[in-house]
Amino acid sequence: MDPANPIKQDEPEEPRFLDFPHLPDDASRNGQPLLNKYSSTITKGHAFPGAQAMLYAAGVPDQEMLELGKTVKAAVQKQNMLAWQYNTIGVSDAITMGGEGMRFSLQSREIIADSIETVTCAQHHDACITIPGCDKNMPGCIMAMTRHNRPSIMIYGGSIAVGHSKLLRKPINIATCYEAAGAYIYNTLSQPDDGGDRSKTKDEIMDDIEHNACPGAGACGGMYTANTMATAIESMGLMLPGSSSNPATSPSKMRECAKAAEAIKRCMEKNIKPRDLLTKRSFENAMVVTMALGGSTNGVVHFLAMAATAGVALSLDDFQRVSDKIPFIANLAPSGKYFMADLYEIGGVPSVQKLLIAAGLLDGDIPTVTGKTLAQNVEAWPSLPQDQAIIHPLSSPIKSTGHLQILRGNLAPGGAVAKITGKEGTKFVGKARVFDKENQLDAALNAGQIQRGENLVLIVRYEGPKGGPGMPEQLKASAALMGAKLTNVALITDGRYSGASHGFIVGHVVPEAAVGGPIAVVRDGDVVTIDAEKNSLSMDVSQEEVQRRMMGWKAPKRTVTRGVLAKYAALVGDASHGALTDAF
Numbered sequence: 001m002d003p004a005n006p007i008k009q010d011e012p013e014e015p016r017f018l019d020f021p022h023l024p025d026d027a028s029r030n031g032q033p034l035l036n037k038y039s040s041t042i043t044k045g046h047a048f049p050g051a052q053a054m055l056y057a058a059g060v061p062d063q064e065m066l067e068l069g070k071t072v073k074a075a076v077q078k079q080n081m082l083a084w085q086y087n088t089i090g091v092s093d094a095i096t097m098g099g100e101g102m103r104f105s106l107q108s109r110e111i112i113a114d115s116i117e118t119v120t121c122a123q124h125h126d127a128c129i130t131i132p133g134c135d136k137n138m139p140g141c142i143m144a145m146t147r148h149n150r151p152s153i154m155i156y157g158g159s160i161a162v163g164h165s166k167l168l169r170k171p172i173n174i175a176t177c178y179e180a181a182g183a184y185i186y187n188t189l190s191q192p193d194d195g196g197d198r199s200k201t202k203d204e205i206m207d208d209i210e211h212n213a214c215p216g217a218g219a220c221g222g223m224y225t226a227n228t229m230a231t232a233i234e235s236m237g238l239m240l241p242g243s244s245s246n247p248a249t250s251p252s253k254m255r256e257c258a259k260a261a262e263a264i265k266r267c268m269e270k271n272i273k274p275r276d277l278l279t280k281r282s283f284e285n286a287m288v289v290t291m292a293l294g295g296s297t298n299g300v301v302h303f304l305a306m307a308a309t310a311g312v313a314l315s316l317d318d319f320q321r322v323s324d325k326i327p328f329i330a331n332l333a334p335s336g337k338y339f340m341a342d343l344y345e346i347g348g349v350p351s352v353q354k355l356l357i358a359a360g361l362l363d364g365d366i367p368t369v370t371g372k373t374l375a376q377n378v379e380a381w382p383s384l385p386q387d388q389a390i391i392h393p394l395s396s397p398i399k400s401t402g403h404l405q406i407l408r409g410n411l412a413p414g415g416a417v418a419k420i421t422g423k424e425g426t427k428f429v430g431k432a433r434v435f436d437k438e439n440q441l442d443a444a445l446n447a448g449q450i451q452r453g454e455n456l457v458l459i460v461r462y463e464g465p466k467g468g469p470g471m472p473e474q475l476k477a478s479a480a481l482m483g484a485k486l487t488n489v490a491l492i493t494d495g496r497y498s499g500a501s502h503g504f505i506v507g508h509v510v511p512e513a514a515v516g517g518p519i520a521v522v523r524d525g526d527v528v529t530i531d532a533e534k535n536s537l538s539m540d541v542s543q544e545e546v547q548r549r550m551m552g553w554k555a556p557k558r559t560v561t562r563g564v565l566a567k568y569a570a571l572v573g574d575a576s577h578g579a580l581t582d583a584f
Helices: 049-058 064-078 100-122 137-148 174-185 202-212 225-235 251-270 280-293 298-310 316-325 340-345 348-358 374-378 438-446 475-483 543-551 564-571
Strands: 128-130 152-154 163-165 170-172 404-409 412-419 427-435 456-460 489-493 505-507 527-531 536-539
Touching: 049 174, 049 202, 064 251, 100 128, 100 137, 100 298, 100 564, 128 137, 137 152, 137 225, 137 298, 152 251, 163 202, 174 202, 174 438, 174 475, 225 280, 225 298, 225 348, 280 298, 280 316, 280 348, 298 316, 316 404, 316 412, 340 348, 348 374, 412 536, 427 438, 427 489, 438 456, 438 475, 456 527, 475 489, 489 527
Parallel strands: 128 152, 404 536, 427 456, 456 489, 489 505
Antiparallel strands: 163 170, 404 412, 412 505, 427 527, 527 536
């Protein structure tokens, strides 16, 4: 609608949807029309290696999540209760990463919460067991449980097994795909100089990685967002002990599913409900485990959303407070060597919880879905072996404080979230290079336009919850930079980063560019400082100059005006408050 034209005000705005790249309508091969007009975008060449790796995994004749559901259903029926199995949606971040489909990822959290709340309440269900398997699916489930507040348990679908590359002669995973893509573009992808074969081309290496990064069912295996959320929710008491580290295809995962029926019956008998468990103390536990294990920045936006839904006061300041006191002790990917499958072999998450409880860092007295306290749940669990190398002793951590830092300044007055493990230092100063969408940065990387040399701060804006729309993750760009070994580069965005992202990265900038945040008026060449020691994010531009630039700023035309993304953009709040759509 045109506010300047009264006649036009009652006319609907032109419907606009996302424009997905695709083959021409008349595309054909050997006289036959091509039917893969849209999927060819991610299946041809090596522009979307993570998507191809996950599609190879999806091709395995396995319906792992449905089988877990059937096991739970049978176990519930053995408890003389009626079990009703149904599905909600799920968006694969690995398949959508780097493309327009990623804009649908975060908003799927709200759809999941809405759909579970709808079915549970509409059909008068007495209890709820959810089995999510990806990052935003888990907070979506917890938010739904909190809304309907009926006895509930979450079962994590479990992590994927570690892949292996014969050509690189090392373990690989989904993040390897994206980092290899950067090395591919900058011609640094080659076989290791370890005395073995070095004759394979970079295309052969990419093919090998894409075929072997994801060997089967399960969520991404590092301490990425899925495992961040799972370990946190187990530490909050809403999952059975060991759920977050039991591998997807392991017998222990099936045994857990069978035990869930007895546990949900106990919750019903004792009237243990989600809001009884979702307290400030349990959210404190979630933050502690996330800092200790090196979890994802996405945990911040999801914990904030879960807490707001539960009516628990939680803010960015709480994350910084916990980060200041909790050491980073886990040698887990993306910044470390090991994976959740490796942690499972030495005791899993309960053994880590046992360590943190004994040290007084984790609250073992919170109630859980077992009817026992967290400390009682892990009491009989084995302690971590003395000779293991995955979890550092608290006396010699990887970093003495947490890796997640909350930054504020004239570039992010409403806050931003940085992942800084210390390996890249704690301060970065460089000249801004601005991109108004992630695809602009991807194009610059593909053309080799981001060069080594002077420090650069790459700023990707108009990718926030409203501006994206959808606050897409930007693993494709961040991983490509790591793969290309562009250590002179830092990244800032009002969008998100994947849990697999690492390096000097700052996301969740508030206010976002689309609503007139200062990030909207950063210019190429402005000097930007990221300082994790002072928790500041600033540009070397005076307040007067920022205001002058804002006078000339004009909000961009909305890219989407109808459909689910338009509805999301209209309703969603800022990232510093969880990017909720129901906080009216």
